[in-house]
Amino acid sequence: MTVGPTRSTGRRPVRVVIADDHTLVRQSLIKLVEAEPGFEVIGDVDRGDAVVDAVTRGVPDIVLLDISMPNLDGIEVASELRRSSPEARILFLTAHDDDATVRRAVGIGADGYVSKTASTGELLQALRTVAAGGSFLSPSIARRVMEMASGREDEPARSLTEREMEILRLIATGMRPTDVAERLFLSVKTVKNHLTSIYAKLGVQTAAQAVAEAYRLGLVTTQQER
């Protein structure tokens, strides 16, 4: 199928660099952006550590940036771009919408954050908004950010004691209550009492659910676990 983009006349097209290590998605994005009037793809890369070079060479208006990439993740890339190419606008496109990732991405000061589950229409709206100097958040992400801002998502985290947080983090590394007890010089019964309290505060019934909830709330991260 051949589809030629219709360029807007009289104005320079918005120049886009696309960074995504998933080849199928990257190819679809290139095709989609190229077909959109007023947009031009000037480069695409499949590794985080290649983005800064592509941006320095191509001087794009927008970098459409996947977060999960080999060698350097998208958030680290964005942080570097903020220093090396502050004029480039950054639009995250990602399958990651857990609180910890959203918090890191928002903290970088990106210009937009659009979910990989978004429709073509939403993605193009994000590109147009960011190109025009605005900010864009997918509705699902915006809801998370508002919850964070209002402090609602932090309520369970705030009510956990320091000892409970310590135990939760150890459980998230795969330790059993007996291992945790040994590590912290506590009795197994004491650890189990703490766990009962943790489950109640997080509104869960099992250790696996507690760990999942801890990740969702950003109380533990993959980096901490490894």
Add this chain to the structure above:
Amino acid sequence: MSEAQQVRRELADLLHDRVVQVLAHLRLELEFVERHGGDDVEALRAELRRLSTTAAGALEEVRDAMEELREASR
């Protein structure tokens, strides 16, 4: 990391690295056809065949992963 956590991690990686990516690709491609498909029926058929093959490959991977999970839970 316990065996159960390892299995969950592998499942999360599979969902992120394959399932979400292939579904995102298929959605973008199908919406592209809807927007820019044109009148060339043969070209449209060829495109749909290509997307169907991609979907079949992803289904196969998900089926293999489900089998592995069943094995691991025995």
